[in-house]
Amino acid sequence: MKERAMAMDLAKEAPNVVTEAGFKDLIESGNHVEVVCMEDAYRKNSVWHGLWVLRAVSEEGIEKQLVTARARTSGDSIQIRKFKTVTGLVSFLIDLGFSVVAFPVYEGQRWTYTLSQTEDDANEG
Numbered sequence: 001m002k003e004r005a006m007a008m009d010l011a012k013e014a015p016n017v018v019t020e021a022g023f024k025d026l027i028e029s030g031n032h033v034e035v036v037c038m039e040d041a042y043r044k045n046s047v048w049h050g051l052w053v054l055r056a057v058s059e060e061g062i063e064k065q066l067v068t069a070r071a072r073t074s075g076d077s078i079q080i081r082k083f084k085t086v087t088g089l090v091s092f093l094i095d096l097g098f099s100v101v102a103f104p105v106y107e108g109q110r111w112t113y114t115l116s117q118t119e120d121d122a123n124e125g
Contacts, residue, residue: 016063016064016065017064017065017066017067017078017080018056018064018065018066018067019066019067019068019069020066020068020069020081022064023054023056023064023066023096024096026056026058026064027056027096027097027115028097028115030058030059030115031056031057031058031059031064032056032057032058032112032113032114033054033055033056033057033093033096033098033112033113033114034054034055034056034057034063034110034111034112034113035052035053035054035089035093035103035104035110035111035112035113036052036053036054036055036104036108036109036110037050037051037052037103037104037105037106037107037108037109037110038050038051038052038053038082038107039051039107040105040106040107041086041103041105041106047085047086047087048085048086048087048105049084049085049086050084050085050086050105051082051083051084052082052083052089052103052104053065053066053080053081053082053083054066054081054083054092057112065080066080066081067079067080067081068080068081086103089101089103090103093113096115097115098113098115101113
């Protein structure tokens with residue numbers, strides 16, 4: 001019941017955001033994933049670091065920013081989900097169902113993904 005109340009409050013207070021479960025539903029229903037690079041990426045040892053955020057974008061151009069539903073000790077429960085390594089970003093995108101992953105490396109760059117509706121579509125591109 002508490003989770004449901006939090007979800008309703010989240011939708012009322014910030015209609016342009018969505019939690020991971022809702023994000024996955026939006027992507028599966030045809031929304032695009034937009035990866036936005038917020039800071040230039042850099043390589044430290046063999047790991048790429050940076051700052052990326054994700055948005056679900058509908059055909060009509062309505063954007064929903066991915067947020068985390070985890071409560072913070074500061075009391076602010078709505079936080080933008082930020083990916084700080086390419087490993088985390090790639091893992092999340094693969095979990096969404098994407099089999100080919102690229103990512104922007106310079107601040108301000110964006111990359112868009114769309115799930116294929118059939119397996120044949122994935123082999124055409």
